[in-house]
Amino acid sequence: xxxxxxxxxxxxxxxxxxxxxxxxxxxxxxxxxxxxxxxxxxxxxxxxxxxxxxxxxxxxxxxxxxxxxxxxxxxxxxxxxxxxxxxxxxxxxxxxxxxxxxxxxxxxxxxxxxxxxxxxxxxxxxxxxxxxxxxxxxxxxxxxxxxxxxxxxxxxxxxxxxxxxxxxxxxxxxxxxxxxxxxxxxxxxxxxxxxxxxxxxxxxxxxxxxxxxxxxxxxxxxxxxxxxxxxxxxxxxxxxxxxxxxxxxxxxxxxxxxxxxxxxxxxxxxxxxxxxxxxxxxxxxxxxxxxxxxxxxxxxxxxxxxxxxxxxxxxxxxxxxxxxxxxxxxxxxxxxxxxxxxxxxxxxxxxxxxxxxxxxxxxxxxxxxxxxxxxxxxxxxxxxxxxxxxxxxxxxxxxxxxxxxxxxxxxxxxxxxxxxxxxxxxxxxxxxxxxxxxxxxxxxxxxxxxxxxxxxxxxxxxxxxxxxxxxxxxxxxxxxxxxxxxxxxxxxxxxxxxxxxxxxxxxxxxxxxxxxxxxxxxxxxxxxxxxxxxxxxxxxxxxxxxxxxxxxxxxxxxxxxxxxxxxxxxxxxxxxxxxxxxxxxxxxxxxxxxxxxxxxxxxxxxxxxxxxxxxxxxxxxxxxxxxxxxxxxxxxxxxxxxxxxxxxxxxxxxxxxxxxxxxxxxxxxxxxxxx
Numbered sequence: 249x250x251x252x253x254x255x256x257x258x259x260x261x262x263x264x265x266x267x268x269x270x271x272x273x274x275x276x277x278x279x280x281x282x283x284x285x286x287x288x289x290x291x292x293x294x295x296x297x298x299x300x301x302x303x304x305x306x307x308x309x310x311x312x313x314x315x316x317x318x319x320x321x322x323x324x325x326x327x328x329x330x331x332x333x334x335x336x337x338x339x340x341x342x343x344x345x346x347x348x349x350x351x352x353x354x355x356x357x358x359x360x361x362x363x364x365x366x367x368x369x370x371x372x373x374x375x376x377x378x379x380x381x382x383x384x385x386x387x388x389x390x391x392x393x394x395x396x397x398x399x400x401x402x403x404x405x406x407x408x409x410x411x412x413x414x415x416x417x418x419x420x421x422x423x424x425x426x427x428x429x430x431x432x433x434x435x436x437x438x439x440x441x442x443x444x445x446x447x448x449x450x451x452x453x454x455x456x457x458x459x460x461x462x463x464x465x466x467x468x469x470x471x472x473x474x475x476x477x478x479x480x481x482x483x484x485x486x487x488x489x490x491x492x493x494x495x496x497x498x499x500x501x502x503x504x505x506x507x508x509x510x511x512x513x514x515x516x517x518x519x520x521x522x523x524x525x526x527x528x529x530x531x532x533x534x535x536x537x538x539x540x541x542x543x544x545x546x547x548x549x550x551x552x553x554x555x556x557x558x559x560x561x562x563x564x565x566x567x568x569x570x571x572x573x574x575x576x577x578x579x580x581x582x583x584x585x586x587x588x589x590x591x592x593x594x595x596x597x598x599x600x601x602x603x604x605x606x607x608x609x610x611x612x613x614x615x616x617x618x619x620x621x622x623x624x625x626x627x628x629x630x631x632x633x634x635x636x637x638x639x640x641x642x643x644x645x646x647x648x649x650x651x652x653x654x655x656x657x658x659x660x661x662x663x664x665x666x667x668x669x670x671x672x673x674x675x676x677x678x679x680x681x682x683x684x685x686x687x688x689x690x691x692x693x694x695x696x697x698x699x700x701x702x703x704x705x706x707x708x709x710x711x712x713x714x715x716x717x718x719x720x721x722x723x724x725x726x727x728x729x730x731x732x733x734x735x736x737x738x739x740x741x742x743x744x745x746x747x748x749x750x751x752x753x754x755x756x757x758x759x760x761x762x763x764x765x766x767x768x769x770x771x772x773x774x775x776x777x778x779x780x781x782x783x784x785x786x787x788x789x790x791x792x793x794x795x796x797x798x799x800x801x802x803x804x805x806x807x808x809x810x811x812x813x814x815x816x817x818x819x820x821x822x823x824x825x826x827x828x829x830x831x832x833x834x835x836x837x838x839x840x841x842x843x844x845x846x847x848x849x850x851x852x853x854x855x856x857x858x859x860x861x862x863x864x865x866x867x868x869x870x871x872x873x874x875x876x877x878x879x880x881x882x883x884x885x886x887x888x889x890x891x892x893x894x895x896x897x898x899x900x901x902x903x904x905x906x907x908x909x910x911x912x913x914x915x916x917x918x919x920x921x922x923x
Contacts, residue, residue, distance in 0.1 A: 255780075257439060272664050273690040276729040278911065280662050281722035283310035287656035290644045292632040294345035294422055296625025296773065297321045297631065298385055299646060299655060302338055305331040311900055313338045315351050318655070320630070321646055328409040329433035330387045336379065342419055345432055346449040350393065352420065357863065376893055382452075393432075393447075413532055417424065420444070424575040424902075430719050431457070445805040446474050467494060468532075469577045471573065471580055471646045478532070479504060484515060486710045486836070490514040494522060494533070509553050510534065512844060514834055517751065519543045523571045526580040533560075536569055539736065541746040543567035545586065549680035563588045563597065567744070575624075589744040591672040592618045592716035602628060610647075616640075616669075618717055636718045637690065637726070640671030666729050667691050670716035675771035677740075681752060683764050684738040684745050686714045687777075688728045695776050700733040701914075701923045702778035704765050704806070707736060708789030710753060711835065720896065723786070726907060732914075733777050739764035741838075757818060758797040758842030765794060766792075769805045780805070782923050784914060788812035789866060792857075793844070796874055799882065800847040801854045804889050807919030808854040812893055813866045816874035818843040848877035856885045856913045858906045860892025 254379070278638035290301040305314040306329060314331040315338045332338050344350055357377040380393040405484040421431040428450045431443040444457040446468060457476070458466060468478040477497050482490045493511045495504035508794050512518045521535040523545065534555065537543040544559035545568055561583075563566060570587040574580055585598040595618075598604035603621075606628055610619040617637040619643050624631050629649065636642040641659040644654060668691040693700065705724065707714050714736040719725060727734050738745055739761050741753020753761050765785065785806045787795045792814020797807050815821050823837055855878065861869040868888065875886040887909060892902045916922045 252501075268667070271694060273729050273731060276662060276666055276725060278726075278904055278907045280659065281726055281907060282900040283661075284308070284313055285641070285658040286310070286659055286660065287316075287644055288642075289340045289627050290622070290632065290634070291341070291343045292623040292625060292630065292646075293343035293347075294424065296648075297632035297902075298343045298347065298349070300349050300351075300626055301644070301655070303329065303475060305329075313897075315341050315383075315387065317349060317387065319344075319385055320411040320646065326607060328385065328387050339378075340845065344419065344421070344449055346428065347384050348449040349385070350432075351383060351390065353379050353381065355379075357622035360380070361491075375864050376862065380623060383901075385475070391452075393760065396820075409914070416565045417637060421469045421474065423470065423471060425577060425580055426474065431469055431474050431539045431720075446833075456525050461489075468887075470525075477525055479598065481506075485513075490834075491667075492520065494520065498550075499530075507548075507550065507553055509555065515837070518749070521565070524573055524583070525581065526840075530769065533571055533583070535570070537747050541748050543569070545571065550626065561586055566590050566595075567746070569594065574600075576627075589713070591715060592717045594620075596621070606631065626758055627646070627764050637664075638716050638718060639664045639667035639691075641718050646777065662725070662743075665691065667725050668693075668728065671717055672722075677760075677764050677767045679760065681740060681749070681764075683740070683749075684742075685766065685768055686716055686736040686738070688734040688736075689723050689777070690728050690733070690856075692730050693733075698771070699776060699779035699782075700796050701731065701782040702733040702735065702769070702772055702784070703727050703735045703785065704769050704785045704912075705734050706739060706765055706785070706787040706791040707742070708745070708787070708791050710739070710741040710757075710761070710790040711750070712790075713738055713742050721788075726911075729785075730911065733772065735768050735772055737765050737768040739768075754838040755840045757793065757839060758801070758844065760799050761841070762801065763772065765798075766805055775860065782807065784808050784810065784918050786810040786812075786910070789815070790815065791873075794867070795855070796844045796857075797842060799853055799878065800844050800850040801842075802850065802852070804853055807923060808856070808913075808917070810913065811855060811857045812865055812906070813859050814857065814871060814874075815866055816870040817845040820870075820899060845874060845877065848881070851878040851881040854883040854919065856887070856909070858887040858889055858900075858909070860894065860902070861891045862891055865892040885913070 280568035286304050288302050292299055293770040299318040301316050303316040304312050305312040312332050316327040316329045318327045319325055322620050335355045338351060338353040339354045343689035344349040350668050354376050358374045360372055382393045383390045393802045418433055419430055420433045423429050428448050429446055432445045432447055446457055463482040465481045466476045470477055479495050481493050483493055485491045491511055492514050492681040495506050498505050510520055512520050512663055517800040519535060519537045522532055523535045524533040532548040534546045534548045535543050536546060547556040566584050566588045568588050571583050572585045574584055574916040575581045576891050584600040584603055585596050587596055595902055598607055610633060614635045617635045617640055620634045622632045624633055631647040634644050635643045641662055644655040646655055668689050671687045671816050673685050673687045674682055680798045724734050740749055741761050743750050769783050771778045783797045784804050792811040795809040796814045796816050798804050798806050818839060857871040857875055860867050861868055871886055878884050889902055889905055892898055914923045
């Protein structure tokens with residue numbers, strides 16, 4: 249029935265028609281990327297009656313955000329909208345249940361942090377404060393979500409302020425079989441632990457479950473009532489060495505017992521995740537890469553303390569990242585599908601027949617895009633899904649009672665005909681390691697048109713990855729629409745493409761990690777895509793480090809570099825990480841290699857640096873010190889962006905300021921005569 253409804257809806261709306269080919273790219277204006285999206289951060293309530301999103305505030309000309317709530321029970325009614333205030337800006341929202349909504353606001357803040365998060369230990373730090381609110385579908389009142397209950401249950405004032413400034417809030421379990429409660433976590437940036445709360449949305453009562461800052465954290469909640477079924481604990485086993493141990497609840501004794509079979513060295517960086525529990529057999533589902541380069545699912549018997557002889561679920565090319573269970577009482581422990589880290593990001597393989605048929609029907613509506621089922625309710629009567637691709641910004645739809653409704657397109661002013669889709673490619677590094685990459689080309693380009701000016705665009709992290717889906721920063725379509733080829737190397741040290749590639753980046757900053765980027769440029773030249781005399785590097789955060797490193801390396805293939813919020817001083821970053829023994833053991837020890845700030849006398853290509861003055865992740869001194877050290881050796885420019893933090897979301901004026909300069913810099917100042 250659902251499939252028939254969707255197919256007929258596609259025919260009526262003409263959704264299945266593909267875009268025309270052979271369209272020549274035209275520059276998409278800076279303003280198209282600077283404007284606040286029409287809609288983002290979309291979610292569906294547990295009952296399927298409410299949709300919550302962040303939208304562009306009416307009357308702001310897409311210059312500000314607002315919180316929006318649709319009442320699906322009142323078909324055709326306009327959403328309730330609450331604009332941001334003069335100081336506090338809405339950045340995220342989430343529909344819960346019982347008509348309750350979680351909303352997160354952010355505002356600029358300057359003050360003494362005393363070492364909270366990544367701020368300065370002494371003196372004042374310019375940063376942002378996050379505040380979490382609860383409201384209902386009418387937006388009648390906004391109450392601070394952790395003000396009354398959290399304070400009464402032992403959260404100190406200093407820790408509370410630290411969490412507001414540097415923490416993040418998320419719903420970690422909707423407890424689909426509990427009619428009233430959810431579980432929320434708030435990250436403690438000092439310890440990398442989190443505080444967990446069980447919140448009754450009907451009464452407003454909050455129950456504090458775990459205090460952030462320790463080495464213990466819950467690993468699995470009972471989806472019916474939130475009981476902790478498994479927890480993880482980091483145990484010191486030597487000098488800066490830790491072992492991750494998993495404790496499972498013994499239902500007979502009510503005590504947690506350590507299961508040595510599931511232990512692993514933290515430095516090894518294996519995955520060992522308790523993904524769920526089968527209620528009938530009492531066995532657990534474990535996601536691990538102990539026996540493969542990719543993470544796979546094994547069954548674990550707590551009675552015999554043994555894993556299944558082989559994986560019970562596996563993807564041939566990508567790691568499994570999570571399991572999807574049914575949300576009804578009768579299928580609550582049934583595995584409906586699994587998530588895996590595919591080319592488009594978090595992709596789903598459905599095991600359930602009805603869900604698979606629904607996915608296929610939606611795919612048929614949008615054959616040239618990625619359809620992601622975000623949530624369902626009331627069986628499959630209500631479905632929230634998004635549609636996007638490397639060439640198409642996300643659009644959000646509700647399928648309800650046999651009817652398809654477009655909630656909104658995030659950036660409808662961007663013409664996808666000016667963009668080509670992204671492609672996952674592979675090339676060989678100089679030492680033989682196979683490197684993935686995301687390749688984006690100007691729309692309509694063919695090899696007969698000749699080699700292109702090219703941007704090597706490494707991601708941040710470096711423990712992160714890119715996807716072939718829409719680039720949230722907008723930088724890739726900004727560049728390709730201007731005629732540049734863009735390669736995003738998934739260099740060694742990147743996650744999501746197997747344990748070998750991830751580990752290979754250890755202590756290779758500016759060395760083999762940098763070789764991978766240069767080898768990507770050489771591969772593009774071999775393929776006839778890149779003009780060898782018209783290649784630049786542009787990166788942000790760790791990618792900014794890579795751009796800074798490119799300036800001081802010999803025989804650079806680049807005519808210039810652009811570095812956003814880049815790390816220039818590896819020794820100082822290492823000192824920051826070493827404030828946390830756990831972080832030092834986990835990641836800090838991998839941060840070494842060629843230190844750009846110690847090699848500024850080798851600078852040999854021009855560089856443009858831009859950096860936000862409210863960045864506490866990578867403080868401004870990194871860009872400023874490097875600029876001062878090389879400006880008399882090469883053409884160098886530093887742009888300090890007022891009130892800009894390290895990570896998205898940024899204000900529209902931030903995008904306008906640095907994108908306008910990047911466009912001009914590449915065209916006129918990147919090497920002799922521009923790129």
